[in-house]
Amino acid sequence: MKNNRIREIAIxxxxxxxxxxxxxxxxxxxxxxxxxxxPSNSPRYVSVSGDGTxxxxxxxxxxxxxxxxVSATSAASLRATxxxxxxxxxxxxxxxxxxxxxxxxxxxxxxxxSYSNNGPAKIIGYRSTQNFTITLxxxxxxxxxxxxxxxxxxxxxxxxxxxxxxxxxKIAEANARTLAVAAAKAKAQTYAGLTDSKxxxxxSIEEQISQSSPVPMMAMAKGMDAAAPAPVQVDLGQQSIxxxxxxxxxxx
Numbered sequence: 422m423k424n425n426r427i428r429e430i431a432i433x434x435x436x437x438x439x440x441x442x443x444x445x446x447x448x449x450x451x452x453x454x455x456x457x458x459x460p461s462n463s464p465r466y467v468s469v470s471g472d473g474t475x476x477x478x479x480x481x482x483x484x485x486x487x488x489x490x491v492s493a494t495s496a497a498s499l500r501a502t503x504x505x506x507x508x509x510x511x512x513x514x515x516x517x518x519x520x521x522x523x524x525x526x527x528x529x530x531x532x533x534x535s536y537s538n539n540g541p542a543k544i545i546g547y548r549s550t551q552n553f554t555i556t557l558x559x560x561x562x563x564x565x566x567x568x569x570x571x572x573x574x575x576x577x578x579x580x581x582x583x584x585x586x587x588x589x590x591k592i593a594e595a596n597a598r599t600l601a602v603a604a605a606k607a608k609a610q611t612y613a614g615l616t617d618s619k620x621x622x623x624x625s626i627e628e629q630i631s632q633s634s635p636v637p638m639m640a641m642a643k644g645m646d647a648a649a650p651a652p653v654q655v656d657l658g659q660q661s662i663x664x665x666x667x668x669x670x671x672x673x
Contacts, residue, residue: 465672466624469608473600474663477593479585482563482655484555486570487579491546495530498549502528505577506551512573513555516566522556560585564653571653585657587632594630597664601628609670621671633661 488509490501506525513523530549534542557563563583571578587593606620613620 464621464624465618466669467609467612467672468667468669469605469612470665470667471601471603471605471608472663472665473597473602473604474661475593475597475600476659476661477587477590478659479587479657480558480560481586481588482557482560482657483584483586484553484557484563484567485581485584486553486555487550487581488553488574488577489548489550489579490577491533491548493546495547495549498547499530502549502551502577505574506553508574509553509570509578512570513566516562516569517559518555518557518566522558524554525551526554527552556588558588560655560657564655567655568653583655585655585660587660587662590632590662593662594664597630597662598628598666601664601666602626602668605666605668606670609668613670613672616672618672621673624669624671626669627667629665631663631665633663 486509488502488505490498490505492498492501510520510523514520528549528551530547532544533546533548535545536542557566559566567580567583571580610620612618
C-alpha cells in the first residue's frame with residue numbers, strides 16, 4: 422500500500438509539472454502578440470487622385486427622326502408611313518449609311534381627333550408614327566445627308582434632334598488614363614518627399630470615366646445664293662473625355 426501511495430504522488434506531481442509548462446507556453450504566446458511582435462499587415466501609404474482630359478472632335482452624329490402620316494383609315498395610314506420609311510432607308514443607303522446604323526425604335530397608330538367647344542371630340546383620321554435612331558459615321562457630311570433625307574421623304578419626316586458624339590472612344594480613354602495616372606503618381610511622389618519617405622508600389626487603383634455632352638446643334642450654312650436652298654450644317658465642336666483615378670501608393 423505504501424508503494425502504491427508513493428507512485429500516485431509521483432504521477433500527480435508529474436501532471437502538475439506538465440500543466441504548469443503548458444500554461445507558461447500559452448501565457449508567453451499571448452504576451453508576444455500583445456507586444457506587437459510579428460509582421461505588420463498595415464503598410465504606410467498615401468491616397469491621391471489624378472485627372473486626365475483629352476479633347477476629341479466627334480466622328481459620328483446620332484439623329485433622332487420620326488415619320489408620321491394621317492389618313493382616313495388606320496390601314497391607309499400604316500401604308501403611307503411604310504412607304505415613307507422605305508424612302509428614308511433608300512436615301513440613307515444612297516448616302517452610304519449601312520443598315521446596321523438604322524434602328525426603327527417604335528411604330529404606333531392612333532386616332533386623330535377634332536375638338537369642339539359645343540360637342541364631343543370627333544375622329545377625323547388616323548395617325549401612324551414610326552421613330553428612327555440613325556447613326557451617321559460620316560460626321561462631316563451629316564448635314565448634307567440629313568438634307569437629302571428630308572428632300573426624299575418630304576413633310577412626313579421630322580428631325581427631332583442631332584447629337585454629335587465619339588463612336589469609339591477607346592483611344593481617347595487610353596490617352597486620358599495615361600495622363601491621370603501620371604498626375605496621381607506626381608502627387609504621391611510629392612507627399613513622399615514631404616514626409617522623408619520613398620514611394621513604393623501602387624496598392625490599389627480605381628477609375629471613373631466621363632464624357633462631356635455638348636448641346637445638339639443644327640445650323641444653316643451662310644454665304645449661299647438666296648434663291649437656292651442653303652445646305653444643312655451640323656456643328657460638331659469638340660468633346661472632352663476625362664478619366665479620374667484614385668490611387669494608394671506604398672510609402673517606405
